[in-house]
Amino acid sequence: MAEYDFRQIEKKWQKYWKENKIYKVEVDTSKPKYYVLDMFPYPSGAGLHVGHPLGYIASDIVSRYKRLKGYNVLHPMGFDAFGLPAEQYAIQTGQHPAITTEQNISRYKEQLDNIGFSFDWDKEVQTSNPNYYKWTQWIFLQLFHSWYNKATDKAEPIEELISLFEKEGNQNLEAACDEDTPSFTAEAWKAMSEDEQQHMLLKYRLTYVSDTVVNWCPELGTVLANDEVKDGYSERGGFPVERRKMRQWMMRITAYADRLLSGLEKVDWSDSLKEMQRNWIGKSYGCELDFKVKDSDIVLTAFTTRPDTIYGVTYVTLAPEHELISQLTTDEQKAEVEAYVEVAKNRSERDRMADVKTVSGVFTGSYVINPINGEEIPLWVADYVLAGYGTGVVMAVPSSDDRDFRFAKHFNLPIRMVIEGTDNMEDPTEKKHGKMINSDFLNGMESTDAIKAVNERAEKEGVGKPKVNYRMRDAVFSRQRYWGEPVPMYFKDGVPQPLNTEELPLNLPAIDEYKPTPTGEPPLGRATDWKYNNQYEYELTTMPGWAGSSWYHFRYMDPHNEDEVVSKTKQSYWENVDLYIGGTEHATGHLLYSRFWTKFLYDRGYITVDEPYKKLVNQGMIQGVSNFVYRVSGENKYVSYNLRKEYKTTAMYVDVNIVHDGKLDIEAFKQWRPDAADAEFVLEDNAYLCGSEVEKMSKSKFNVVNPDDVIKQYGADTLRMYEMFLGPLEQSKPWNTNGIDGVYKFLRKLWRLFYNDNGELVLNNEKATEAELKILHKTIKKAQDDIENLSFNTSVSSFMICVNELTSLKCHKKEVLQELVLILSPYAPHIAEELWSVLGNTGSISQASFPTYDEKYLIEEAHEYPISVNGKVRAKMKFGLDVPKDEIEKEVLASEQVQKWTQGKAPKRVIIVPKKIVNIVV
Numbered sequence: 034m035a036e037y038d039f040r041q042i043e044k045k046w047q048k049y050w051k052e053n054k055i056y057k058v059e060v061d062t063s064k065p066k067y068y069v070l071d072m073f074p075y076p077s078g079a080g081l082h083v084g085h086p087l088g089y090i091a092s093d094i095v096s097r098y099k100r101l102k103g104y105n106v107l108h109p110m111g112f113d114a115f116g117l118p119a120e121q122y123a124i125q126t127g128q129h130p131a132i133t134t135e136q137n138i139s140r141y142k143e144q145l146d147n148i149g150f151s152f153d154w155d156k157e158v159q160t161s162n163p164n165y166y167k168w169t170q171w172i173f174l175q176l177f178h179s180w181y182n183k184a185t186d187k188a189e190p191i192e193e194l195i196s197l198f199e200k201e202g203n204q205n206l207e208a209a210c211d212e213d214t215p216s217f218t219a220e221a222w223k224a225m226s227e228d229e230q231q232h233m234l235l236k237y238r239l240t241y242v243s244d245t246v247v248n249w250c251p252e253l254g255t256v257l258a259n260d261e262v263k264d265g266y267s268e269r270g271g272f273p274v275e276r277r278k279m280r281q282w283m284m285r286i287t288a289y290a291d292r293l294l295s296g297l298e299k300v301d302w303s304d305s306l307k308e309m310q311r312n313w314i315g316k317s318y319g320c321e322l323d324f325k326v327k328d329s330d331i332v333l334t335a336f337t338t339r340p341d342t343i344y345g346v347t348y349v350t351l352a353p354e355h356e357l358i359s360q361l362t363t364d365e366q367k368a369e370v371e372a373y374v375e376v377a378k379n380r381s382e383r384d385r386m387a388d389v390k391t392v393s394g395v396f397t398g399s400y401v402i403n404p405i406n407g408e409e410i411p412l413w414v415a416d417y418v419l420a421g422y423g424t425g426v427v428m429a430v431p432s433s434d435d436r437d438f439r440f441a442k443h444f445n446l447p448i449r450m451v452i453e454g455t456d457n458m459e460d461p462t463e464k465k466h467g468k469m470i471n472s473d474f475l476n477g478m479e480s481t482d483a484i485k486a487v488n489e490r491a492e493k494e495g496v497g498k499p500k501v502n503y504r505m506r507d508a509v510f511s512r513q514r515y516w517g518e519p520v521p522m523y524f525k526d527g528v529p530q531p532l533n534t535e536e537l538p539l540n541l542p543a544i545d546e547y548k549p550t551p552t553g554e555p556p557l558g559r560a561t562d563w564k565y566n567n568q569y570e571y572e573l574t575t576m577p578g579w580a581g582s583s584w585y586h587f588r589y590m591d592p593h594n595e596d597e598v599v600s601k602t603k604q605s606y607w608e609n610v611d612l613y614i615g616g617t618e619h620a621t622g623h624l625l626y627s628r629f630w631t632k633f634l635y636d637r638g639y640i641t642v643d644e645p646y647k648k649l650v651n652q653g654m655i656q657g658v659s660n661f662v663y664r665v666s667g668e669n670k671y672v673s674y675n676l677r678k679e680y681k682t683t684a685m686y687v688d689v690n691i692v693h694d695g696k697l698d699i700e701a702f703k704q705w706r707p708d709a710a711d712a713e714f715v716l717e718d719n720a721y722l723c724g725s726e727v728e729k730m731s732k733s734k735f736n737v738v739n740p741d742d743v744i745k746q747y748g749a750d751t752l753r754m755y756e757m758f759l760g761p762l763e764q765s766k767p768w769n770t771n772g773i774d775g776v777y778k779f780l781r782k783l784w785r786l787f788y789n790d791n792g793e794l795v796l797n798n799e800k801a802t803e804a805e806l807k808i809l810h811k812t813i814k815k816a817q818d819d820i821e822n823l824s825f826n827t828s829v830s831s832f833m834i835c836v837n838e839l840t841s842l843k844c845h846k847k848e849v850l851q852e853l854v855l856i857l858s859p860y861a862p863h864i865a866e867e868l869w870s871v872l873g874n875t876g877s878i879s880q881a882s883f884p885t886y887d888e889k890y891l892i893e894e895a896h897e898y899p900i901s902v903n904g905k906v907r908a909k910m911k912f913g914l915d916v917p918k919d920e921i922e923k924e925v926l927a928s929e930q931v932q933k934w935t936q937g938k939a940p941k942r943v944i945i946v947p948k949k950i951v952n953i954v955v
Contacts, residue, residue, distance in 0.1 A: 036784075036792070037780060037781045037784040037864070039747070039748030039749075039750065039751070039780075039863070039864070040748070042748075042863050042864060042866075042867045043147075043149065043744075043748060043749050043750070043863040045867070046149075046862070046863045046866045046867065047146060047147070047149060047863070049866075049877070050151075050877070051146075053877070054155070055151075055877045055879060055880075056108065056151045056152060056153045056879070057153050057155055058105060058106060058107055058108075058153050058156075060105075060602070060603055060606045060607075061105045062606065064103060064104060064105040065103070065104050065105065066104065066105050066106075066107065066606060066607055066608070066611075067096075067099040067104040067105070067106050067107070067611050067612075068106075068107045068108075068607050068608070068609070068610050068611045068612075069092045069095055069096045069099070069106065069107070069108045069610075069611065069612045069614075070092070070108075070109070070586055070589070070610045070612070070613050070614070070646075071088055071089050071092050071110065071613075071614055071615060072088070072613070072614065072615025072616065072619060072623070073111065073112070073113040073160075073582045073585055074112060074113065074141065075112070075113045075114075075116055075118075075578075076112050076114065076134065076137035076138045076140070076141045077118060077137060078118075078122070078133070078136075078137050078140075079732065079737075080137075080140050080141065080144055080739070080741075081141065081144045081145075081739075081740055082730050082737045082738060082739060082740070083655060083730075083738045083739070083740050083743060083752070083756070083768055084654060084655035084656070084657075084730050084768070085740075086145075086148055086740060086752075086753075086756065087652050087653070087655055087756050087762070088614040088615060088616075088652040088762075089145070089148070089150060089614075090148070090753050090756050090757060091614055091650075091652060091757070091762050091823065091825060092108070092612065092614045093108070093149075093150045093151055093753075093859070094757070094820060094825060094859040094860055095612055095820060095823075095859075096108040096151050096859075097151055097858060097859035097862060097879060098817075098820045098859045098883065100151075100879050100880075101855065101858070101859070101879070101881060101882055101883035102882075102883050103882065107153070107156075107589065107590070107607055108151055108152060108153060109152060109153055109156040109157065109158075109589040109592075110145065110150070110152040110154070110157060111156075111157045111158035111159055111160075111585060111589070112134075112138050112141070112157075112158075112159045112160070113160055113578065113581060113582050113585075114134050114138065114159045114160045114161035114162075114581075115160050115161050115516055115517045115518065115575075115576075115578060115581060116516065116578055117253070117255070117269060117514065117516075117578075118269070119133045119134050119137075119516050120514055120515055120516040120547055121253070121269070121270070123515070123516065123547040124546070124547045124548050127546070127547075130161075130515070130516040130547070131161065134159075134161055134516075138159065142154075144740060144741065147740075147741065147744055147749060148740065148744070148749050148752065148753065149749045149750070149753065149862050149863055151862070151879065155592075156589050156592050157592070158585055158588050158589060158592050160518075160580075160581030160582065160585070161516075163538045163540050164538075164595075165581065165588065166518040166538055166581060167537045167538035168584075168588065168598045169518050169576065169580050169581050169584070170518060170519070170520075170521040170532075170537050170538055170539060171534060171537055171598060172584060172598065172630065172633075172634070173240060173520065173521060173576070173580070174521055174531050174532070174534065174537075175633075175634075175637060175639075176238070176239040176240040176284065176633060177191075177238055177239070177240050177241075177522075177531055178190060178191045178192075178238075178531070179191060179238070179239045179633070179636075179637065180193075180194045180208060180209070180210075180237040180238060180239065181208060181209035181237075181239060181285065181288035181289075182194075182207070182208060183207035183208055183209060184207045186292070187636040188239060188288075188633050188636040188637055189636070190637075191234060191237075191238065194208070194234070194237055195234070198217075198219065198222040199219055199222060199223065200219055201218075201219050202216070202217045202218040202219045202220075202221060202222055203216060203217055203222075204216050204217070204218065208237055209237070209285055209287065209288035210236045210237045211236040211243075213236075214233075214236045214237075217233075228526065228527075228528050231528045231529075232528070235529070238285070239284065239285045239288065239633065240282060240283065240284050240285070240510065241282070241283055241285065242280060242281070242282055242283070242529055243280070243281060243283050243507075244278055244279070244280055244281075245278065245279070245281050245283065245509060246276050246277065246278050246354050246420060247276070247277060247278075247279050247281060247509055248261070248262050248274050248275075248276065249274065249275050249276070249277040249279065250267045250272050250273070250274045250275075251272075251273070251275070252267070252270065252272035252273070253267055253269070253270065253272055254513055254514075254548055254549040254555075254556075255512055255513040255514050255555075256279065256281070256509060256511060256512055256513055257274060258509070258577070258622070262274045264380070265380050275378075276353075276354055276378045279511075280511075281509050281510065281511040281574075282509075282510040282511045282520060282522075282572070282574065283507045283508065283509060283510055284507060284508040284510050284626075284629070285507050286505065286507055286508045286625070286626070286629045287503055287505060287506065287507050289628075289629050289632055289633070290314050290316065290503045290505055291316070292632055292643075293310070293314055293625065293628055293629065293632075294310075294311060294314055294316060296628065296632070296643065296644050297310060297311065299644055300644055300646065300647060300648070300649065301647060301648040301649070302646075302648070302649045303649075303650075303651065303763075306617070306620055306624075306649065306651065309617075309620040309621055310620065310621065310624065310625060312504075313504065313505055313620075313621040313625065314503055314504065314505045314625075315422070315502075315503055315504020315505060316501065316502075316503055316504075317338050317501070317502050317503075317504075318338065318499075318500075318501055318502075319336055319337050319338035319339070319340065319499075319500055319501075319502060320336070320337060320340040320484075320487065320488050320491060320497050320498065320499055320500060321334050321335070321336050321424070321497055321498055321500045322334070322335055322337065322340060322343065322404050322405075322428060322491055322496060322497040323404055323496045323497055324349055324401040324402060324403070324404060324410075324426070324428070325401065325402045325404070326361060326399055326400075326401050326402075326412070327399065327400040327401065327402060327409060329361075329399075331357060331360065331361065333349065333351075333357075333401060333412075333424075333426045334424045334426060335349065335423070335424060335426040335427060335428040336423030336424050336426075336500060336502050337427075337428055339430070339433065339480075339484070340484055340487040340488055340491065340497070341451075341475065341478075341480055341483035341484045341486075341487055342430040342432075342433050342451050343403065343404075343405045343406075343428070343472075343487055344405070344406060344449070344451050344472040344475070345430040345431070345432050345433060345449050345450070345451030346403055346410060346428045346429060346430055347410060347429065347430075347431060347441060347446055347447040347448065347449055348410055348411045348412070348413055348429045348441070348446050349401050349410060349411075349412050349413070349426065349427065349428055349429060350394065350412075350413045350414065350415045350417075350418045350426070350427045350429055350440075351397070351412065351413070351414045351415075351418060351425065351426055352414075352416075352418040352419055352420040352425035352426075353373070353374045353377035353378035353414055353415075353416050353418075353420075354378050354420040354425065355414075355420065355425045355426070358370065358374060358397070358414060361397050361399045361412060362397045362398060362399070363397065363398025363399060364398075365398055366395070366396060366397055366398035369395050370395050370397060370414060373393070373394070373395040373414060374395075374414060377393070377414070377415075377416035378416075380416060385416050385417060385419060392439050392440055392443040393415065393416060394413050394414060394415035394416075394417075394440060394444065395413065395414050395415075396411060396412075396413050396444075397411075397412045397413065397414060399411075399412045400412060404491065404494075404496035404497060405487065405490065405491070405496075406472075406473065411446070413429075413440075413444075415440060417436050417440070422502075422504050423502055429441070430451065431446065431447075431448040431449075432448055432449060432450050432451055433451065451472070474486065474490075475487070505625075508626065509577075510576060510577060510580070511574035511575075511576075511577075512574055512575050512576065512577050512578075513549065513555040513556075513574055514555065514556065514574075514575050515541070515544065515547045515555075515556035515557060515575065516541075516547070516575070517575030517576050517577070517578070517580075518575055518576040518580055518581065519538075519539045519540070519541055519557070519571070519572070519575055519576075520539075520571075520572040520574060520575065520576060521536075521537060521538075521539045522571070522572040523564075523565035523569040523570060523571050523572065524569060524570050524571075524572070525569050529572070530565075530569070532565075539571070541557075542557065542560035542563040543560070544556055544557070544559040544560050545559055546559060554573055555573045555574050555575075557571070557573040557574070557575070558573050579622060579623055579626045579627075582623055582626075582627065583623070583626045583627040583629070583630040584598070584627065584630050584631070584634070586609070586610050586613075586627070586645050586646070587599045587604060587631075587634075587640060587645075590603045590604055590606075590607045591603045591604070597639075598634075598639060599639075599640065601641070604640050604641060604642075605641050608641065608642055609631075609642045609644060609645050609646065609647060610645060610646045610647060611647050611648060612647075612648050612650070613645075613646040613647075613648065613649045613650070614649075614650050614651075614652055615649075615651065615652070616651060616652065616654075617651045620651075624646075624649075627645050627646075628644065628645060631643060631644060631645040632644075650762065650763065650823060651763060652762050652763065653760075653761070653762065653763050653764040653765035653766060654729070654765040655730070655756070655759065655765070655766060655767075655768050656727050656728060656729060656730065656765055656766065656767045656768065657689070657727070657728055657729065657730035657731070657734065657736030657737065657738070657767070657768060658689065658725050658726070658727055658728075658736060658767050658768060658769060659686060659689070659725065659726045659727075659728050659734045659735070659736040660686070660687045660688075660689050660692040660695075660697075660723040660724065660725050660735075660736070661674075661684040661685060661686060661687060661723055661724035661725070661726070662684075662685050662687045662697060662702070662721070662723060662724075663677040663680075663682040663683070663684055663685070663724070664682060664683050664685055665680045665681065665682055666680075666681045666682065666683055668713075669708070669709070669711065669712045669713065670712060670713040670714075670715065671709070671712055671713070671714050671715070671721070672714075672715040673714075673715060673716055673717040673720070673721050673722045674717075674722040674723060674724045675717055675722060676715055676717060677724075684724060686733075686734050686735045686736075687702065687705075687723060687735060688705055688735040689735060689736050689737075689738065689770075690738075690742070691705060692723050694771060695722055695723055695725065696720045696721060696722060696723070697720075697721040697722075697723050699714055699721055727767040730768075738768055738770065740752060743770070743773065747773055747774075747776075747777045748777070748780070748863070749863060750780060750860075750861035750862070750863050750864050751773060751776050751777045751780060752773075753860060753861060754776045754779075754780075754829050754832075754860050754861055755772070755773045755776045757825035757826055757828070757829050757860065758772075758776060758826055758829040758830070759772075759826065760826055761824065761826055762823055762824075762825060762826075776829070779832070779833050779836060780861065780864055782836050782837070782840060783836050783857075783864070783868075784864070784868075785840070786836065786839060786840065786844065786845060786850055787845070787850065787868055787871055794871070795845045796845055796846075796847050796850070796871070796872070797845055797846055797847070798846070798847055798848075799846050799848075800846075800848065801844075801846050801848045801849050802842075803890070804842060805839065805842055805844050805846065805849050806849070806887075806890045807890045807891075808835055808838045808839060808842075809835070809849050809852055809853060809890075810886040810887055810890035810891060811831075811835075811886075811890070811891060812831050812832065812834075812835040812853070812856065813852065813856055813884050813885070813886040814886040814891060815827070815828060815831040816828050816831065816832075816856040816857075817856075817883070817886070819831070820859065825860075828860070829860065832856075832857055832860070835853065836853075839853075847872055847873075850868070850872065851869075851872050851874075852884040854868045854869055854872065854878070855869075855878065855881060855882075855883060855884055856883065856884060858878045858879070862878070862879070865878050866878050869881070893914060893948075894913060894914060895911050895912060895913045895914060896911065896912060896914060896948045897909050897910070897911045898910055898911070898912060898921070898925075898945075898949075898950060898951045899950050899951070900925055900928075900930070900931055900950075900951045900953070901950060901951065901952045901953065902931065902934040902935060902953045902955065903934075903953070903954060903955055907930060907931065907933075907934045908928065908930040908931055908934075910924070910925060910928065910951075912924070914948070918945045918947075921945055921951065922943050922945060922951075925943070925951055925953070926940065926943070926953075931953065934955075935953065935955050936955075938955050940953050940954060940955050941954045941955060942954040
């Protein structure tokens, strides 16, 4: 083959891999295992842009490398196939979401195959396939049939809880349960009706029905998670979102809060990612204090981590969602409070937490009593108080909390110093230590002692108790959508009843439209003849997107098992994921939920590990480079970038695919924008230069680069290597098509080590020289170390240096090139397979072994020193590593090049840094 024809080569080897199932993997106890996984992609209609494969390429390099190192590698791919986009398209067009999803998956798979990934497609899973979601439903049922025993610190079968109730009631029980769970005896339990017992069990089950405040989007007809809402609007579509109390299925993830925290010590994740999880869980130690409402029987309970500041409380604040606001608001304040609450409660908790500077609130007209000193203090409503944290009631201490301070200043409320040293009221900070003042029994106490004293007094007087609190709340599990897993429950006389395992899967029924019913029921309310035993109503909500993605890592191990979620044999072999790669956007959603489900399955004995992912790496984002043209206001005229300030212009996005080296293809632009067909273009140096800006890739910015286009022009191997070459995996970096040509030239240069310009094979069997072996073994070590450390960008550079040096030495020796092709194969598998066969090998290169480097070729015998004269490098000289400094200095000063720059003058100083540089100061 005369030229490097990447199109022919890549199609040839992709066909070979597929037909021969090269990447198919099964349990093989004779080999060590390695499990590499990418975060579950959602198959959108737009397909992949060049930013999407970044993490996939990295994981594929590791997978290929580990195979060459003798590991049995599991590297699967599948699709998180349920979701709102397909449902919205179905609502607009009437087309079943399954059709859209299937088309999108087909497109994704085609693109992934074109990039040359080593996925075992026999292990593909799709969350929307009934064979898969049967087991998602099965896990849901196991959660329903389980409770959390705090005494044993694990989930246990609900039958064991019932047995305890029958023997001794719940009075001595340590269990995760609802806050309002009453105490009862065994006799009281037995006296309950069956319905009463079932309602009581719901207070303990790990999945349960509850009325809770959610983000409701009327336009989308569904509940949204906090991360799907921004500034009171849905991220998808920009529709208004309101906070509404609705009946929802919940997951009791809070039962696992402590284990989710402690488990972080066992995994190899970044400190920043672990900290995000810790903050989301938000464990804090404090006290619940009761504030009685003046002239009322109502008592408001506030959680605080600093009960020692009780004498600094000058007002109490309620969350806008608090259910007692209407009762606590006086007639005079009613209109103002209702108006404020209507706006405030519909802001998402995420926005309210992020908005640290805005001050807003309203006085209810009521007062509460400080439980320690009996002082009357005003009761306010403010949206900086969250219903989901603590009790939705805050005892405000302006002298030691920034938000309380700004609120008090804004509304002219008292600010009382309670800790010695916090008299700088322009910058209040919470003091962990210091002496208490302005109190009747805390004067002079250190904070830790004061906290203990207040806790003891509050508990003794019945106005408070110590409390461990978590910011994390139980997870809302219901979605008012069609395109999701049906919840395997029905209702009998209002009591939720589970399906039997043999009745799974509960399939999605056919419906006439994919939007809520006219009466407001979820889309499943449109199903006809869809009842359990033709009698009882099924649950009409579906599961959230995170349900199917919380356990998929285990199903990949055993995707065709019809009898269990995963066989113990296969799960015991593969254990859990060794390397997981994906974006930081999943840090507090998917990762917490999947860890929760893994720990639950472990507790119940279905798997052998309690953490799903050993090592996790967040890849950075490949950003787009947006291009702009400049239209003169009021005219059909466009001026080049450097001339734009001479006119009154408007910057307009232009498709990056018609901009080359910063210059606009004017004819292509006229076709792209027909209104510019007769436009005037003011050029500079006979070209129209565009402006540019680095931004997120987006169709609206016309800066999306399709990998198909890159592959068509340069090939998949060039794309793979270029994405790695852009920079460290974890960092974000801009895509610049102008730089890709260097990688393409490198692969053609590699090709020339095998073929000459006439297309003749120039390989030979000559013995490698020591210089060639030094180049090769240095590169082998570099490639191995870089993959182990996930430093892929520096490997690409080392390959380029290696090929350049071998080209300079005119090296065409099989002994050297065979090893080079092997270490390059994880990065550029297509050209590596072709050259592997050219070298006379049979079978796939992926079945070979990664070469080992020999230390003797890494030992440097000499170093080439840059010679600097007065700060500028003027020469280079090589010296043996054992040559003493005085000899080096003598030879350097005697050399003609150095004497030319010193002009025969005696140097003031000569500084020799061993194996670095020689500095001469004249």
